Amino acid sequence: MNSSYARFATINVIGLLLCGLLFTWIARDGALDFRLAHLFFDPSTHSFPLRVSDALDFWGHTVLKLFTVWILVIAGVAMVASNWVESLKPWRRALFVFVVMAACAAYLVQTLKGASVHSCPWDINTFGGSAQWFPLFGPIGAMSGPGLCWPGGHASGGFAVMAGYFALRDSKAKLARLILVFSLAIGALMSVVQMARGAHFLSHNLWSMWLVWATCFVIDALMRIILPPRAAA
Template sequence: MQPAGTRLSNPVPNNLRELWWLAGALALIFLLARYTPLDHALTGLFYDPATRGFPLRDAAFWAVIMHTGLKYLSVAAWFALLAYWITLRGHRSRQPLRRAIGFTLLVALLASLSVSSLRALSAHSCPWELSLFGGTADYFRFFDAVPLNPGSGRCAPSGHAASGFVWLTAWIALRGVDRTKARFALVFALALGFLTGLTQLARGAHFLSHVLLTAWVCFAAAWVCDWAYRMWGKKRNN
């Protein structure tokens, strides 16, 4: 697959191969959530049966620094990238990089909106609301019938983890333009996604499958936009 912007000489993986990887990854996430105990096992590490709650839920480090702080770090990174994009205006030799950054800025917002939209449609509630972990709502797996008391829902995928995984967009945009910057973007996206995802697991806000689904949605949104961008470019040049 070729990313947005000017291409490097070495080709990146083709569309069909990446499409199969996307489909396989989504199937794996659903299989993990439906047929393994991993979601409950990891969440259970942070649950205290004696108090019927998650001790780290309102702890300052996790609620303020790791939750609010990391979210604003991602927002600050977006505005810093916007400022960098503005400074590249008029630099002809840097236009491929500028286009890739512009793609990142727009599609990162779209990826975040995609996660938020799916959350709004979700009937799955957060672990801290479930009877299994001290709440009152009934638990059900992906593709199960919605129970009579599903809780407030709106918990899958994880919105907070999107603060990190939206930056997979930068990796897709940059990998055919600047390998060094693309690798940095990938490390940043995975590290921030891991930290934000871990934060919500520790606080009882999400299961692992919710976090992985967020990563998938962010990557898929960026991949589809990159494909559409290149198809548009081909038609314009014909």
């Protein structure tokens, strides 16, 4: 392990630990989650008005989701094509690492979400539903509701693009940083869309980002052993 990667790994480990503690506190306290949810909640109708917005559902949910899915699909096709297309061969490792990281991160988030006992804001009694809110890692309430809402699945598609940062950090540092900024921006946008619709709390999306980040970091470390990267010229 060279000194540059050791420094990078140390920063990531410390960052993951500190963010994990912060996100745990936010999810267990609930105050910030509820304060932000109330910004989009109409107490007179006991509902989230934007939940029934066709425009937000189409552009903010369907289109953005398809956009991130197609990024992964195109990367996968390019990865396969790199076996024959000369111009893609230098990108083969990066494409492979990106696809593996993004797919694993998205799968992890969706798996956890599918087994979650935490309900969405629109299902919670404070916001017109019937479920009772309870803190992350806390005792499950008797009226926990339908669950299936932690971590944020929609935002994970945007955050998963950060796999490109890890895949290109050694060979194309400037492009890698641009991809990281883009990933965080699109992930944040997808997070706000779901919060506005009453589909997720802020902490759900923060944990989605954390899980994607941690997955990419761990896979990156393993890939350096299995498939060492080539340094930039």
